[in-house]
Amino acid sequence: MQWLRKIAALFRRGKLDAEMAEEMRAHIELQTDRNIAAGMDPDEARYAALRQFGNVGSIQEQAREVRRLRWLEDFFQDFRHGARLLLKNPGFTAAAVAVLALGIGANTAVFNLVHTLLLAPATYARPSEIFRIQSQDVRNPNKTRDFSYPAYRDIRKGNAIFSDALASALTIVGVGEKGDTRRAAAAVVSANYFSVLGVAPVQGRGFRPEEEKPGAASPVVIVSHLFWRKHGGDPAMLGSTIAINSRPFTVIGIMPEGFTGTTSLFFTELWLPLGVFDLVANRGGAGAGNLLADPARADLEILGRLKPGMTVAAAAPALRALTTSLTESYPIQQKDQVLVMAPPSRFASLSNDRAVAWVGALLMGMAAIVLLVACLNLTNMLLARGTARRKEIALRLALGGGRLRIVRQLLTEGLLLALLGGGGGLLLARWSSQLLMASLGRMIPIDLVLATEPQPALYAAAAGFCLFGTLVFALGPALKLSRGDVVTHLKEHAGEDVVRRRWNFLPRHPLVSLQIALSLALLTSAALFMRSALAAETGAAETGLRAKNLFLIELDAALGGHDQVQAQELYRRLGERLAALPGVESAGVATDVPLSGLDFEKSVQRAGEPKSASSAKWTGVGEDYFKAAGLPLLRGRAFTVVEATQSGSPPVVIVNEELAKHLWPEGDALGRYLQLGEDGTAADPVAGDRNHVAAAYEVVGIVPATRHSLFESNPDMGFYLPYARGFQSHVFFHVKLAALLPGGETATADQLRGLVGEVDSTLPVLSLKSCAEMLDDNIQIWIVRFGAVLFSAFGGLALSIAVVGVYGVVAYSVARRSREIGIRMALGARPDAVQKMILGEGAVMLGGGVGLGLVLALGIGKVVSSLLYRVGALDPLAFVAAPGLLAVATFLACWLPARRATKVDPMVVLRAG
């Protein structure tokens, strides 16, 4: 408690000092009185009292020592002193704070991203006890899948590992009425979901066991805190109804603030009981019967909470026992399957988080380099300024100031700068996070939860970067400047460059060279990523479709509450109306578009030859799809209207070239038969799948392969099913126009949108874009572009900071050496020789930096090469452009001060000396 009192005393210092003086004056007066009483005359008595007392000032100082916190007081003193100095040099301060704010801002923003994605604790209780169980294919360990509801019941009952296990399936639902429908992420969950996660609704109740049973279509919903707030935050929401996929659901609970379910990038906004799975799950084959009770499905992710004392190692035998019993119960589905256990993924779709962790580490590394460059730059600025203060420092040392005290003062000044920079950095980080969210939000229709408000962790990170920065940029100069050769510094002209250098051939300013090197490394990676983004734009256009005047209308009849029969009829009518529109050449429906990120996979084999089975991507398409999408039929024919609209028609299929080559390498695929196998992947199986296992599909056509993913090197094998057999409620209408309507793309889009509304006003239009726009908004391209933007930002930052640094150092050096330059010119050196000398020194600095930087860039190129798109790690263009840009910028930064050096007037300078 004593130090608390001392801190308090610090703020009452003036008052305490006055009291002390008063007390001592009283002492002297009392002594004087006594001396008078002893017979002295008043003046003599007073003089004697003063003599007896001693040096008042020094006694006060001694007394003060007892009372105060010396270091804290010194710190405040340094702080005030530092603040005054910074205010006196506004130019220097602004430059330093800006440089630091950029460095700290970049780091804080990246930290925010990485923290949200990877580090932020899960929003449920004791996350380390939660594990996910998946079924793994023995023959292909990369293939894992989840479980059906019956399998979940058995696992929950029969396992010795978990105290309890929950099941959940993520889905997208339409919320709201008719035109106002928006998409939201929902989790369809078992009744024990909240108890297993250890989070209860703050208002209302959780789900009841009877609400999870198949067929129990009890329309109840629990909403997230954010959802509740978005809808007015009215307490009366509890008990009210909201429209989900056009059906009324009663709100029975509101979750606590911050609970986001089991994923970390986006909020789950709604929780629904498993009993309504068939109504909202939006899985292939909706309306085809009771999906939840179907043991052939694999929709449910299972998470369990470990029993007390249970470990992953101890769970292994129990897991084997569970595998055995499950295989007995489900001999078909669990054939060649083994159960595996792992910590749950933080993302909805990735089965492990390692790739994201790697990218996160890379981003942090890049941001750290920017901060390092910023710090090096500040170190230089402080050193340069410090040289001017050498005389002051030497004076303080000569007068008995401790070296530690001087170092501490310089460090405090650095901290002050770092704090200002950190404040600016936080603002920048907040702004750039918002920008990032806005950009991502365009891509993904549901809520993303990347906190843009500064959180405690963010403050801590920014403070950490500030401290790190202070140590890096202020400690070195502080130590160097306070190493006092007092006499020399006092004698010589203040601020003159008199450092004796032993190795003259080395760059005069190694820190600047290091900055140049680091900037070059970042610039080169920026160039690589930019090349990669450009390549991706080209790559995205090579989809196999003819994009000219092609519009895509994304619809989901299930979000409007339609079942399969209604949806098919609706789409048939819409197709007719679209095709009848003037200017429209053809319109066809399809369940997928290239680069959509959706993957529906099935195993296919030559009829009767299970050995030929392999996995291929499928799309359900209408009869006019190929014409509308511009996909030419190489052989055979398109689907007929009957095939496309009636699921009872003879089974036919159209394959792409890749699949045709794979299945029938020796001959013609046309007219041959193939079978669709059990669906082992997490992708959605086709309606009525099991009934068609034995059915042989006749190949009626062959088309060129399209590209499903930006990153695939070869087109995937794929095939097309008639829409009636390959039904998905979520579709893309491909509308091909002869020419854009008058008014351009916007008018065309409006007209198409209006037509959809005319056909069915309840049908939400999820998106309506031209094909080119659609490809442009693609998430994979976004990732590549995001990389390019990010690295360009980092590279640009580093470059501008380094150029400012070079300019500053050279300009300062010219200013300090004006005497030397004056003497040289007085002795006959010509201006261009002086300019050459300064430029030459710059060139050495640049040369050293570029040499080291290229080595670093090669290293970084190797590291990021797996993230590049069709660009090698040694891309010659990037390796020429980046150093070129850097060299030009650095040359300019040297040339300006060098020109000033030639303007030095010997007479003026020498007289001033």
Next chain:
Amino acid sequence: MATNKADLLQGTLDLLILKSLQNEPMHGFGIAVRIQQMSQDMLTVEQGSLYPALYRLEEQGWIKAEWGVSDNNRKAKFYTLTPTGRKQLQAEEQSWANLSIAINRVLGNA
């Protein structure tokens, strides 16, 4: 005038101050005079030691200070022994007694 501050054992001054305050509150000057009287002029306390010691004892909570008026109507700061200060005084008296016995024994005086 036999002793100067360098000769005073560390902590002895604290003991003397506490002792002089045992009976009544006193101001700094009074304390210095009292110590001198009690030691029959063998000890004088230098102000340079007295005031830091007073502030230190106040920090410890053994004495507390109040402004008052002296006998001859001068405003002065009076120091009072607190209950913990009283305990501290007893403890220090005891340990001083032990120490002096021990030292006397070593010197062969006992």
